[in-house]
Amino acid sequence: MPLISLHDRAALAARFRTDPALHLFELGDLDDTHWPNTAWYTASADHGPVALLYSGGDTPVLLAFARPADVPPLEALLGDLRPFLPRRFTAGLPDGAERALAPDYAVERRTPLLRMLLPDRAAADLVRDVPYEAQPLTTADLADLRTLLAAAYPEAWFDPRMLSGGGYVGVRENGRLLAAAGVHVHSPAQRVAVLGNVATHPEARGRGLARACVTALCHRLAADTDHLGLNVRTDNAPAIRLYRRLGFTTVATYNELVLSARASGTA
Incomplete structure (x- = not known):
């Protein structure tokens, strides 16, 4: 079938809201x-898998x-999409779905991930039981946040625009930013958020700073996030132990992949 x-x-929101835990990024x-x-892109205007290509x-x-039962139609969609994909990109796909791209693309890196979700209305109930107070970060903190991520999480995907929207908190000690947590996407209109870039400087790990940041950020997001x-x-x-202690549960697994066009490929 032709790509649509x-x-x-x-219409997209209605489609993704049938399984919001799986489609948090798309909703955001x-x-x-x-x-x-x-x-x-999709192969059907009203049902079936959807592929998002983000260029921001x-x-x-x-x-x-896609859930396991829907992986075959997703693979068919990816196969049809191959000629329109860039030469190099990052992908979030169910395990094995990248085989639909194999004729034209090679996997440079594969990172297995858990998608974890905090149950509805649980964010406001998190107990702040650490002796640190995480404060909102702003664009004035951009340089310090970049320094922290370079030391603690150099592979982080960071969108500075999220700072201006109040999407980051951090813990400082003697003026130095030692830990932070932010959002990859946050949409009050869709009432979804995906936390990201939870980072603690290597010299300050094991003191509960990440817990303080995640808890504070969840409290900030609770009012407009379901x-x-x-x-x-x-x-x-x-990290998995921390998130489970806070009440997050695993809802899906998938792979983050870096793919590049093969020398003989057509993409």
Whole structure:
């Protein structure tokens, strides 16, 4: 079937809200901040998988999520999309779905991730039981945040626009930013948020600073967020333990992939 390009935000939102835990990023990208950088594709105008190609960062991002029963039609969609993809991009895909791209693309890096969700209305009930007070960060903190991420999380995907929207908090000690947590997407209109870039300086780990940041950020987001989630590497046991203690539960697994066109490919 031919590819269909989708442009109706309300129709997309209705489609993704059938499984908001799986489609947090897509719902967040319907927000005005991200929408101009999105392109949406499907094989059916009213049902089935949707692929999002996001061009708002340094590297394009392809997101195409599906539950196991829907992976075959998703693979068919990805196969049809191959000629229109950039030569190099990052992708979020169910395990094995990248085989639909294999004729034209090679996997440079694969990172297995858990998608975790905080149950409805749980954010406001989190207990702040650490002796640190995380404060909102603003654009004035940009340089310090970049320094922290370079030391603690150099592979982080960071959108500075989220600072201006109140999407980051941090803990300072003697003026030095030692920990932070932010959002990759936050849409009050869609009432979703995805936490990201939870980072603690290597010299300050083990003191509960990340917990203080995540708890404070969840409290800030609680008023206008019904679906609050995050992604974490499957091999990051300390982070998974922290999120589980806070009440997050695993709702899906998928792979973050970096793909590049093969020398003989057509893309």
